[in-house]
Amino acid sequence: MSGSYKTCPCNAGYYSDTAYLCQACHPSCATCTNSTKCDTCPSNAVLDAVTQICVCPTSYQWDPNAVNSCIACHYSCVTCSLPTISTACSTCNNVSSHRVKVNTSCQCWNGYYDGGSSVCGTCNYKCLTCTGSSSSACSTCAAN
Numbered sequence: 001m002s003g004s005y006k007t008c009p010c011n012a013g014y015y016s017d018t019a020y021l022c023q024a025c026h027p028s029c030a031t032c033t034n035s036t037k038c039d040t041c042p043s044n045a046v047l048d049a050v051t052q053i054c055v056c057p058t059s060y061q062w063d064p065n066a067v068n069s070c071i072a073c074h075y076s077c078v079t080c081s082l083p084t085i086s087t088a089c090s091t092c093n094n095v096s097s098h099r100v101k102v103n104t105s106c107q108c109w110n111g112y113y114d115g116g117s118s119v120c121g122t123c124n125y126k127c128l129t130c131t132g133s134s135s136s137a138c139s140t141c142a143a144n
Contacts, residue, residue, distance in 0.1 A: 028054035030068065042068035075118050076106035093118065113137070 010022035015032050017023050025032035030040045041047050041054035045068065048055045056062055056070035061080050063071040073080035076099060077089035092099040092106035098120040099106040108120035113130045115121045123130035127138035 026053050028062075028068065030054070042070075044070045074106075075116070076114070078106075 007016065007020045010016050012031055013025050013029065014022040015025055015034055017034075023035060026036060026038060028041070028045065029038035030042050032038050037052040038047055038054050044056070044060070045054040046057050047053075054068075059073045059078060059080075060070040061073060063069040074087045074089065076092065076097075077087075078093045079090040081088050081090045088104040089101060089106045092101045094100060097106075097118050098109045098112045100109055101107075108114050110129050111123050111127070112120035113123055113135065121135055124136040124138065126142055127136070127140070128142045129139040130137050131139050
């Protein structure tokens with residue numbers, strides 16, 4: 001019990017309003033002061049200092065299959081978006097990762113290959129494009 005009226009505390013995800021009724025927090029909050037200001041976030045979310053609501057960190061998005069949980073984007077994405085889960089890239093790390101956004105994926109530039117990490121590997125100098133985890137597996141050859 002809390003306060004001078006001996007009210008029971010609200011459950012997590014709810015706050016006590018001025019009439020001592022439990023009201024729902026913003027959906028992103030673990031705990032809150034009111035419906036628009038989070039006090040704490042779920043374990044893998046962070047509090048946005050400006051909006052005071054919980055957001056997923058860079059390279060994560062809200063998991064549509066779990067309440068208040070962030071999931072990692074595909075390794076090639078900087079940011080991703082629903083509804084196709086983590087493989088729908090919103091932005092790519094174009095310069096340092098050597099990737100370009102094509103529709104909803106971040107593909108490697110010509111002269112680079114996707115080796116299964118965020119940074120594309122450099123193809124062999126004889127290749128214009130290459131595939132797989134080998135720099136010498138040419139898909140197309142460079143002009144002589």
